[in-house]
Amino acid sequence: MWPEAGIASFQCPTKLIFGVGAHEQLADLVREHASKRLLVLLDPALADSAIHRKVTNLLAQSDVATAVFSDIDAHPNDSTVRAAFELSREQRAEGIVALGGDSTIEVAKSVDLLMSSLPLISIPTTAGTGAAVAGDSAITILDPLTVSAMPAHDAAYAGIDAFVHAFESYLSRRATVFSDAMNLHAMTLIAGSIRAFVADRNNESAALDMLCGSSMAAMSFGVTGLGNVNCMATSVSSLFPVPHGLASAVCLPHAAAFNAPASPERYARIAAVLGIDGSGRREAQGGAQAIHGLRALCSDLGIPPRLRDVGVDKDQLDELARRSFASDHSSCNPRLTSEQDFRDLFRSAY
Known part of the structure; x- marks a missing residue:
C-alpha cells in the first residue's frame, strides 16, 4: 500500500511521441492541426544547431509560415512572455512549436494560455525537469537527436x-x-x-x-x-x-x-x-x-x-x-x- 491511502487521482494530458528521429513527425502533426502560421519559441543557444535547421526545413517543406522568438534567458519573466505573445498575435499564429530547454517550453506554455490554447508542440533539448510533460503541453516529441549537443x-x-x-x-x-x-x-x-x-x-x-x-x-x-x-x-x-x-x-x-x-x-x-x-x-x-x-x-x-x-x-x-x-x-x-x-x-x- 502507498504511504497515505485514500482517495487520489493521477493524470497526464500530454501526448508523447518518442524515438530516434521522432522530430520528423513534426510536419505530420502540423498538417493534422491545419496550422499554416506558427510561432516558434527557440532557445537562443540552438540558433545555429543541426536540430533547429532540421525543424526549419521540415516546416518550410510543409509550406508553413513561421515567426521565431528566441529572446529567452535562463530565467524568463513576464516581459519575455508578453513579447512572445505580441509576436504570436502579429503572426496570427495558429500553433506554437517550442524547441529548447525548460525556460523555452515554459514561455511557450504561458503564451499558449494567453492565446486561448493553440496547438502546442514541445521538442525538449534537455533531459531534466520534464517541463514538456508538466502541465498542459499538448504534444511532446522526445528524440535522442535533440539532446546530443548537451555539454x-x-x-x-x-x-x-x-x-x-x-x-x-x-x-x-x-x-x-x-x-x-x-x-x-x-x-x-x-x-x-x-x-x-x-x-x-x-x-x-x-x-x-x-x-x-x-x-x-x-x-x-x-x-x-x-x-x-x-x-x-x-x-x-x-x-x-x-x-x-x-x-x-x-x-x-x-x-x-x-x-x-x-x-x-x-x-x-x-x-x-x-x-x-x-x-x-x-x-x-x-x-x-x-x-x-x-x-x-x-x-x-x-x-x-x-x-x-x-x-x-x-x-x-x-x-x-x-x-x-x-x-x-x-x-x-x-x-x-x-x-x-x-x-x-x-x-x-x-
Missing part, C-alpha cells in the same frame, strides 16, 4: 535533477500505486543510463532512456509533490549562482540519509534500482545501501561532494535553512522537518 556537465546536472524528481516523488507521503509504477521505472531508466549518456551524448539508447525517464518523473511529481532535496536546492539556487540540478545533486545524499528511517522498505527498493544486491540482508539496511548508491552515482558523474565546493557561503547556511523551512516544498517529505533539521542538513552538506 557533459549540463547532462549530469539535468539527469540527477530528473532522478531526484522520481526519487522524491516515490518517497512522497502523497505517492500512489500509479505514481509508484512511473517513478520506479523512471529511476531504473535514469540510473541505468545516466553514466553512459554523460560520457557520450550521442548514445541514442541512453539518451532516449534519459528523456523517457525524466518525463515519467515529471508526470508524477506534479501529483505527489517533492521533498527536502528539491526544497534545499531551490533555496541554494535562490541565493547563489548554482544550477538547480547541481544543487540537488550535492544535497541529495544528505537529505536521503535524513529521510531513510521513515521509509526503510522503499529505500531497499531504491537500492535495488541503483544496482545494489540486497539479497540476504535486512530491509533496515536498505537506507544505507541506497545512500551508498546515490553517493557513488554522484561521484561517478563528477559532482562535487560539498556545498562549499560549488560556492555556497557558510555564513548563509542559517538563511538557507530559514528559506527551506518557510517554503511548502517539504510538505510531502516522508519525514517531518523542522528549521533546526534544515540547519543541520545544510551544515552536513557544507
Whole structure:
C-alpha cells in the first residue's frame, strides 16, 4: 500500500511521441492541426544547431509560415512572455512549436494560455525537469537527436535533477500505486543510463532512456509533490549562482540519509534500482545501501561532494535553512522537518 491511502487521482494530458528521429513527425502533426502560421519559441543557444535547421526545413517543406522568438534567458519573466505573445498575435499564429530547454517550453506554455490554447508542440533539448510533460503541453516529441549537443556537465546536472524528481516523488507521503509504477521505472531508466549518456551524448539508447525517464518523473511529481532535496536546492539556487540540478545533486545524499528511517522498505527498493544486491540482508539496511548508491552515482558523474565546493557561503547556511523551512516544498517529505533539521542538513552538506 502507498504511504497515505485514500482517495487520489493521477493524470497526464500530454501526448508523447518518442524515438530516434521522432522530430520528423513534426510536419505530420502540423498538417493534422491545419496550422499554416506558427510561432516558434527557440532557445537562443540552438540558433545555429543541426536540430533547429532540421525543424526549419521540415516546416518550410510543409509550406508553413513561421515567426521565431528566441529572446529567452535562463530565467524568463513576464516581459519575455508578453513579447512572445505580441509576436504570436502579429503572426496570427495558429500553433506554437517550442524547441529548447525548460525556460523555452515554459514561455511557450504561458503564451499558449494567453492565446486561448493553440496547438502546442514541445521538442525538449534537455533531459531534466520534464517541463514538456508538466502541465498542459499538448504534444511532446522526445528524440535522442535533440539532446546530443548537451555539454557533459549540463547532462549530469539535468539527469540527477530528473532522478531526484522520481526519487522524491516515490518517497512522497502523497505517492500512489500509479505514481509508484512511473517513478520506479523512471529511476531504473535514469540510473541505468545516466553514466553512459554523460560520457557520450550521442548514445541514442541512453539518451532516449534519459528523456523517457525524466518525463515519467515529471508526470508524477506534479501529483505527489517533492521533498527536502528539491526544497534545499531551490533555496541554494535562490541565493547563489548554482544550477538547480547541481544543487540537488550535492544535497541529495544528505537529505536521503535524513529521510531513510521513515521509509526503510522503499529505500531497499531504491537500492535495488541503483544496482545494489540486497539479497540476504535486512530491509533496515536498505537506507544505507541506497545512500551508498546515490553517493557513488554522484561521484561517478563528477559532482562535487560539498556545498562549499560549488560556492555556497557558510555564513548563509542559517538563511538557507530559514528559506527551506518557510517554503511548502517539504510538505510531502516522508519525514517531518523542522528549521533546526534544515540547519543541520545544510551544515552536513557544507
